[in-house]
Amino acid sequence: MKKILLIEDDKQLSMLVQDFLQKYGYDVNVPSDFQHIIEQYHSYQPELVLLDINLPYYDGYYLCRSIRQISNVPIIIISARNADMDQILAIELGADDYITKPFTFDILHSKIKATVRRVYGEYAEKDGMILEVGPLKINSQTMTIAYQGTKLELSKNEFLLLKKMVEQHNAYIPREVLMEEVWDTITFVDDNTLTVNITRIKKKLATLGLHDVISSKRGVGYRLNVSVGN
Structure with missing residues (x-):
């Protein structure tokens, strides 16, 4: 039974969603104290968060950022x-x-x-926790990258994108494939969103000393090229 934290101030909608999901076996917790959401998150320890944006005290953006600072729990915005x-x-x-x-x-x-x-089931990482390409290592459990003794944390989206590029390194991966890897659907995701995430990954790799190891080709996609000599 997966535990879902439903952060929604519309009481009627919350009750309807809670009743619906409970029929499918989910344990759904609906906080009523919106001033102490993070404390309730710690107490409940959900495995998925449904989060509205327009909320009393703190908006959903603030709560999303706050939760992400302490956990990689999946978050779905409903707004x-x-x-x-x-x-x-x-x-x-x-x-x-x-x-x-x-x-x-x-x-x-x-x-x-x-x-x-x-995140948890058939598509979750089932092999070893460490993925390697050349001297670059990705830890699937801690969502960190390491190179020559230096380690950096990745966001969930950065991890999923880089993991896909590591698994198919030296091959160009279409933008649509990368977007679907992270967001399941590309119907609502602006193309610029992928670009922003790739740029962040490039900056983190550059911080480690790996410059220009991700290349792009218009109309084709992105490629990771990390050689033993890097």
């Missing part, structure tokens, strides 16, 4: 805000997916199932 920039900001702050209101419960359930499969 009436449907502007591209709202969705891009949520993704950049560490959200795993974004659903705009109004939505059907079937869509919500499919998003939850896809996220759970990717």
Whole structure:
């Protein structure tokens, strides 16, 4: 039974979502004290968070960033805000997916199932925790990269993107494939969102001393090229 923290101030919607998800075996906790959400997060220790943006005391962006600072738990934003920039900001702050209101419960359930499969189930990392390409190492458990004794943390999205490039290093991976690897669907994800995440990965690799190891080709995609000599 997966534990879901539903952070939504619309009481009627919260009750409907809670009742619906409980029918599928989820344990759904709905906080009523929006001033102490992080404390409730620590107490409940959910395995997935459903998070609205417009909330009392702290908005969903602040809570998404705060949760991401302490955990890699998957976060799905559910919001009436449907502007591209709202969705891009949520993704950049560490959200795993974004659903705009109004939505059907079937869509919500499919998003939850896809996220759970990717993070905990059949699509989760089942092999060794350490992935290597040349001298670069990625730890799938801690979501860190290491090179020549220096280690840096990755966000969940950065980890998933870099992991995909490591698994297929020296080959160009289409942008659509990378986007689907992280967000399951590319229907709501602005193309610039992927570019922003790739830029962040490049900066972190450069901080480690690996400069220009990710190349791009217009109309093709991105390629990671880390040789033994790097």
